[in-house]
Amino acid sequence: MREILIDLKALKENLQYIKAKAGVPVLAVVKADAYGHGLIQCAKAASEAGADYLGTALLEEAFTIREAGIKTPLLAWLNPPGLDFKKAVSQDIEIGVASLAAFDEVNAIAGAKIHLKVETGMGRNGFSDEWPELLNRDLSKVVGVMMHFARADEPNEIQNKNQIANFEARVSELKAKGINPIRHISNTAATLSNESAKYDMVRVGLAMYGMSPLGRDHNLKPIMKVRAKLVVVKELPAGHPIGYGATVITKEATKIGIVGVGYADGIPRNAVGAGVTFNGQSAPLIGRVSMDQIAVDLGSNTEAKSGDWVTVIGENYDIYDWAKACQTITYEITTRISGRIPRTYIES
Numbered sequence: 001m002r003e004i005l006i007d008l009k010a011l012k013e014n015l016q017y018i019k020a021k022a023g024v025p026v027l028a029v030v031k032a033d034a035y036g037h038g039l040i041q042c043a044k045a046a047s048e049a050g051a052d053y054l055g056t057a058l059l060e061e062a063f064t065i066r067e068a069g070i071k072t073p074l075l076a077w078l079n080p081p082g083l084d085f086k087k088a089v090s091q092d093i094e095i096g097v098a099s100l101a102a103f104d105e106v107n108a109i110a111g112a113k114i115h116l117k118v119e120t121g122m123g124r125n126g127f128s129d130e131w132p133e134l135l136n137r138d139l140s141k142v143v144g145v146m147m148h149f150a151r152a153d154e155p156n157e158i159q160n161k162n163q164i165a166n167f168e169a170r171v172s173e174l175k176a177k178g179i180n181p182i183r184h185i186s187n188t189a190a191t192l193s194n195e196s197a198k199y200d201m202v203r204v205g206l207a208m209y210g211m212s213p214l215g216r217d218h219n220l221k222p223i224m225k226v227r228a229k230l231v232v233v234k235e236l237p238a239g240h241p242i243g244y245g246a247t248v249i250t251k252e253a254t255k256i257g258i259v260g261v262g263y264a265d266g267i268p269r270n271a272v273g274a275g276v277t278f279n280g281q282s283a284p285l286i287g288r289v290s291m292d293q294i295a296v297d298l299g300s301n302t303e304a305k306s307g308d309w310v311t312v313i314g315e316n317y318d319i320y321d322w323a324k325a326c327q328t329i330t331y332e333i334t335t336r337i338s339g340r341i342p343r344t345y346i347e348s
């Protein structure tokens with residue numbers, strides 16, 4: 001018995017907070033199964049809460065949104081040439097391109113709406129060497145121009161300013177060709193920290209799920225909670241090894257709880273220093289994360305027994321704690337946690 005609780009009311013409140021803060025239209029990013037929270041449910045909730053656009057990395061993700069009957073304006077931006085762009089256009093999916101080959105394919109389709117992704121310093125997908133040649137094409141189907149920050153979570157880094165300057169230069173070149181597309185460059189971190197980067201729309205993922213890349217933010221509420229039942233609770237004496245590699249030996253007699261979540265469920269194996277919450281009490285992880293289970297130290301005085309619920313993510317160990325314990329970022333924890341655990345949607 002395990003479950004991921006997803007609070008869609010919290011998602012809506014987070015989005016409304018972001019909308020008010022941004023003061024410009026908001027594209028709600030729902031790629032990667034809505035960062036592990038469930039693509040369709042989150043895309044619907046975001047639309048209901050007033051998202052002006054939805055955004056995905058993959059065209060397949062965009063198709064899934066349309067198949068669910070969601071009609072919100074929709075942009076997919078990670079597109080190699082050779083995809084089914086005709087189908088995308090027929091479903092009114094706007095298409096991000098970053099290569100001439102993809103541009104030419106999409107540009108040949110009547111009614112296509114193109115967003116140009118430009119290189120400004122991220123060194124990832126965005127027009128760079130092909131840009132001058134692109135400027136000689138018919139650009140009448142271009143409706144958007146976008147870039148992505150490499151260091152938006154470090155607001156004082158000069159690279160942010162440099163990227164904006166490079167972006168401005170690309171926009172001017174488009175203007176000189178008579179093209180005035182909507183400009184959108186800000187992710188969550190930039191939306192929360194950079195007043196001069198909002199332009200015509202912001203693209204927000206993480207904040208909608210209740211987290212900030214800048215650290216805990218009390219205006220946002222994480223919408224994911226993971227809980228599981230204790231499979232076994234048992235007393236072990238001092239000197240007892242725990243788990244693979246016997247990386248921990250009990251120092252004193254204690255009660256160990258076995259919780260049925262492991263790295264196959266997206267709990268990273270390198271977790272050290274996280275734990276679960278029983279009845280408001282912290283029970284730290286003890287020993288290695290296994291494929292299907294973890295062991296936690298409930299303490300010798302615990303009243304916990306097998307079959308009781310513990311909160312794995314949420315309460316005393318939240319997503320930030322788990323990210324820190326796994327030497328990663330909150331994004332990676334939620335996108336991976338979805339594994340085998342069923343999701344329950346609530347509107348608290």
Ligand SMILES: *Cc1c(COP(=O)(O)O)cnc(C)c1O
Nearest residue numbers: 029148187188189203204205206
């Ligand atoms: C994922 C992504 C975003 C959203 O980033 P957050 O930090 O989650 O807000 C915005 N733009 C692009 C291009 C992305 O790939």
